[in-house]
Amino acid sequence: MNRQLTTSILIATTILLITVAAVGLSTVRVGAQAQSGGNLTAADVARIANETVTNVLAKQLAFPIEAEVEPRRGCPACHTLVNTTSGQFTLAYEAHVATAARNRTHPAFQPTDNPNVTECFSCHAPGNGTRAGKGTVAPLALRDIVHPAHLGSQIFKYELGGSCFSCHNVDGEGNWLILSQAVDTNDKGVPNPDNLPIPGAIPAP
CATH class of the missing domain: 1.10.287 (Helix Hairpins)
Structure with missing residues (x-):
């Protein structure tokens, strides 16, 4: 099947x-x-x-949206540096906020760094063998962080109108791809047909 x-x-x-x-x-x-x-x-x-x-x-x-919002697809469409002092809202900033809530520190990046999600997989790709259920180096695989974090976020769902396709696309075989770059779309989130295949759409590790 x-x-x-x-x-x-x-x-x-x-x-x-x-x-x-x-x-x-x-x-x-x-x-x-x-x-x-x-x-x-x-x-x-x-x-x-x-x-x-x-x-x-x-x-x-349903993810009800009170007003029309501009579709954002791809991690950098939301997670980019908007505050050079705090680092909001880079992936590194989000990682530091999450680890601080557990009284830990994130070792790889400073909050003001602006890494691409592909860099996160250096430690947070799914582990195998004795690391099964964990990241290859980190305590958690990235998929076990971002999915509950986004679907449990009222800002992501309601204010930004986020969905699975904010972060993913599906290839011709039905496999989920990760959108590692901001995607050029129309007002419905459909990618620009003059810029295909979608740049930065990569298989999930």
């Missing part, structure tokens, strides 16, 4: 499970309303079920 088909199956399964859970919640709502003495019609039951499914799916799958 190829990776693209597997991904599609996983997405479909996730939506199905969320829908089942939402239907279960709507059943609880219907039961609670009935116990409170309310008279429920078939239309009431259908409305409650529809509202619950919609609300649960929206919370789990």
Whole structure:
């Protein structure tokens, strides 16, 4: 089974499970309303079920954006030096903030350095053997840092309208690529057809 088909199956399964859970919640709502003495019609039951499914799916799958935002694709589209004193918002700055939260220091770069993500893989590529589940040198592989950090970030999702395609592209075989350079796109995030293949789109290590 190829990776693209597997991904599609996983997405479909996730939506199905969320829908089942939402239907279960709507059943609880219907039961609670009935116990409170309310008279429920078939239309009431259908409305409650529809509202619950919609609300649960929206919370789990959608990244609502309050206003139009300019699409940004590629690590340097967001992670670039904007403050020469603090280093915001380079990858090195983000690394120092994260390690400081654990009372540690990041040894490779200063916060004001502006490394490309490819340099991060010198230590944070996925390890093998005794390093399995870790980075080749670092305690964590980069994928175990950036995915939860981005998907758990309200700024990334809501203010910047971020998604998987902010950092990735998919090749013709369904493999995820990392966008190591800022991508020239239109207002929908579609890459410039006059500049293909996308510069800096590299296989994930």
